[in-house]
Amino acid sequence: MSALRIRGLEVRYGSHRVLGGVDLELGEGEFLGLVGPSGCGKSTLLRCVAGLVQPEAGRVEVFGNPVRGPSPEVGILFQDDALLPWRTARENVALPLRFRGASPREAREQADRWLRRVGLEGFGDHYPSELSGGMRKRVALAQVLAVRPRLLLMDEPFASVDAIVRHVLEVDFCRLVADAGTAVLLVTHDLEEAISLCDRVAVMSAGPGARIVAAYRVPFGRPRDPVAVRAESGFGPLVRAVWDTLRMEVARMGWELSA
Amino acid sequence: MSRAVGLALFLGGWELASRARWLDPFLFPPPSGVGWVVYELVRSGQVWPHFRVTVTEALAGLVLGTGTGALFGLVCAGFRPLAQVVEPAMALLNAIPRVILAPVFVIWLGIGMASKVALSFLLVMVVMFFATYTGIREVDGRLVERVRTLGGGRREVVREVYVPSVTAWVASGLKVAVGFAFTGAVVGEFVASSQGLGYLLSFAQSTYNASLTLALIALVVGVILLLFWAFGSLERWWLRWKPEYRSRQAHPRALPRTVRPAEQVP
Incomplete structure (x- = not known):
C-alpha cells in the first residue's frame, strides 16, 4: 500500500x-x-x-x-519550530501524547525518552526561549516523532x-x-x-x-x-x-x- | 542601586534646602516632616477609615472593570459585528481623559462610594478590554495549526493556545489597571466626597496644609508601588517562559551528544 x-x-x-x-x-x-x-x-x-x-x-x-x-x-514539521512558548521542552513533547489519551506520567516518561533520543537529555525543564534554534528543532522533532507517525511531512x-x-x-x-x-x-x-x-x-x-x-x-x-x-x-x-x-x-x- | 542613591540625594537635598530655609518650609516641608505626618496619621488611626474606603473603591473598580473589560473583549473578538460597534466606542473612551467624567458620575450616583467605583471601573475596563481583545486577535495562527496537527481539538486549542496567550496580555494590562483603579478612586473623591484619601487630600489642599498633602500623596504612592510590586512578581512568575524573564540560557555547546554521527555511516 x-x-x-x-x-x-x-x-x-x-x-x-x-x-x-x-x-x-x-x-x-x-x-x-x-x-x-x-x-x-x-x-x-x-x-x-x-x-x-x-x-x-x-x-x-x-x-x-x-x-x-x-x-x-501524519506528523508535520514546519519551517518555524512552532513550539508552545509557555510549555517546557518536556511538556511540548508530551502534548501530542496527552492528546492521544496517555496518562500524565506515561506522557512524561515517553517525552523524556524522546528528548534523550534527540540528544536533549537534561533539557526537559527548559522553555523554548531558553534553547538555541537547533535545540528547538530537536524538540519539535521529538514532539512529532513521539506519537510514531507513519507519514512525516x-x-x-x-x-x-x-x-x-x-x-x-x-x-x-x-x-x-x-x-x-x-x-x-x-x-x-x-x-x-x-x-x-x-x-x-x-x-x-x-x-x-x-x-x-x-x-x-x-x-x-x-x-x-x-x-x-x-x-x-x-x-x-x-x-x-x-x-x-x-x-x-x-x-x-x-x-x-x-x- | 544608582536609583536609590539618586532618591537619597534628592530627598537629602530637599531636606537641607527646607531646613536652611532656601525653600519656604510652609510650601516645601522637609521630607522628615512629611514622614512624621505619615507616621502620625497611621499611628493615631485617623487615616484608616479613609484608607479603607479608597482601597475598597479601587479594588471594586479593579475587579468589576477587569471582569467586564475581559468579557467585552472576549465577546467582541469572537463576534465581529459587535466589535465594529464596541471597538470605536472603546477607542474613543481610550483617547479622552476619562477622569473628566468624574463630575457626571457624582451627579448620577451621588457623592458616596458608587461614583468613585464607577470612575475606577471605567478607567480599568477600557484597559482590560483592549488587553483581552488584542490578546485574542494576536493569537499566533501557527500555534493553533500546530496543536491541531498534533491531534488537538477545539478544546485543546483554547486551553493550550488561547488561554495562555491571552493571559500574557491580561497580566501586563493588569499592572496598568492597578494604577488606574486608584486614580479613579482618588480623583473621584477629590471631586466630591465625604471620606477617602482623595477627600483628605482635597481638605489638606483647601487648608494649604502642604505637609498633610504630601503625606497623603506619599501614602497613595506607597500603596500603588506595593501593588505594582505584587502584580509584577505575579506576572514574572506567570510569564516565566518569556525571554525577557528567562533566568538561564542553554548553550548549544552544553548539548550532550547521545546521537553519534558515526552510527550513520553504513
Whole structure:
C-alpha cells in the first residue's frame, strides 16, 4: 500500500489557481524530496496532505484513506519550530501524547525518552526561549516523532539554522526516522539537501497551476550519511540533472538567470 | 542601586534646602516632616477609615472593570459585528481623559462610594478590554495549526493556545489597571466626597496644609508601588517562559551528544 497517493489535486485561493493537477505517490518508508521554485505551491501541497487545506478537486489518500483533516498517522514539521512558548521542552513533547489519551506520567516518561533520543537529555525543564534554534528543532522533532507517525511531512525543516547545525540535524534526523520506518515527504528549495536525504526527488513546476514535472531516483541506498554522500561520484550529475529541470521552471517565472 | 542613591540625594537635598530655609518650609516641608505626618496619621488611626474606603473603591473598580473589560473583549473578538460597534466606542473612551467624567458620575450616583467605583471601573475596563481583545486577535495562527496537527481539538486549542496567550496580555494590562483603579478612586473623591484619601487630600489642599498633602500623596504612592510590586512578581512568575524573564540560557555547546554521527555511516 502507498503511504501517500495524490491524484489530480487542484487547489485555489480565491481566483488564484495554486495547484493544477498534481499526481504523486509515496511508498511505505520512502523518503521523497519535493523541490520547486519559491511560491510554486509546495507548502500548499503539504498542507493539503496534512488536512489543513481543502482541495478544489482530486484525491489525497494516506495509507488508503482519503484525507479529511489532521490525522494521527501524519506528523508535520514546519519551517518555524512552532513550539508552545509557555510549555517546557518536556511538556511540548508530551502534548501530542496527552492528546492521544496517555496518562500524565506515561506522557512524561515517553517525552523524556524522546528528548534523550534527540540528544536533549537534561533539557526537559527548559522553555523554548531558553534553547538555541537547533535545540528547538530537536524538540519539535521529538514532539512529532513521539506519537510514531507513519507519514512525516516536512516543510523546510532545517532552514533558519546555520549550515553546520543543519548538517548535524540532517544526520540525526535520518537515523531517527529510518529507525521508525516512517515515510517522509520533504519540501525544500535546497535541491542538494533533497538529494542527500531522499530516495526520490520530484520537481514541481512554477505556479500558477503547478504540477509535478519530473522525478529522479537517487542512486544511493539508505541508511546513508547525508553529508558524506555529497562526495559520491553520482551526486554531482544528479544535482545537475535536477537543476536543469528546476532552472527551466524558475526561468518561466520571469526571473533573470545568469546561466 | 544608582536609583536609590539618586532618591537619597534628592530627598537629602530637599531636606537641607527646607531646613536652611532656601525653600519656604510652609510650601516645601522637609521630607522628615512629611514622614512624621505619615507616621502620625497611621499611628493615631485617623487615616484608616479613609484608607479603607479608597482601597475598597479601587479594588471594586479593579475587579468589576477587569471582569467586564475581559468579557467585552472576549465577546467582541469572537463576534465581529459587535466589535465594529464596541471597538470605536472603546477607542474613543481610550483617547479622552476619562477622569473628566468624574463630575457626571457624582451627579448620577451621588457623592458616596458608587461614583468613585464607577470612575475606577471605567478607567480599568477600557484597559482590560483592549488587553483581552488584542490578546485574542494576536493569537499566533501557527500555534493553533500546530496543536491541531498534533491531534488537538477545539478544546485543546483554547486551553493550550488561547488561554495562555491571552493571559500574557491580561497580566501586563493588569499592572496598568492597578494604577488606574486608584486614580479613579482618588480623583473621584477629590471631586466630591465625604471620606477617602482623595477627600483628605482635597481638605489638606483647601487648608494649604502642604505637609498633610504630601503625606497623603506619599501614602497613595506607597500603596500603588506595593501593588505594582505584587502584580509584577505575579506576572514574572506567570510569564516565566518569556525571554525577557528567562533566568538561564542553554548553550548549544552544553548539548550532550547521545546521537553519534558515526552510527550513520553504513
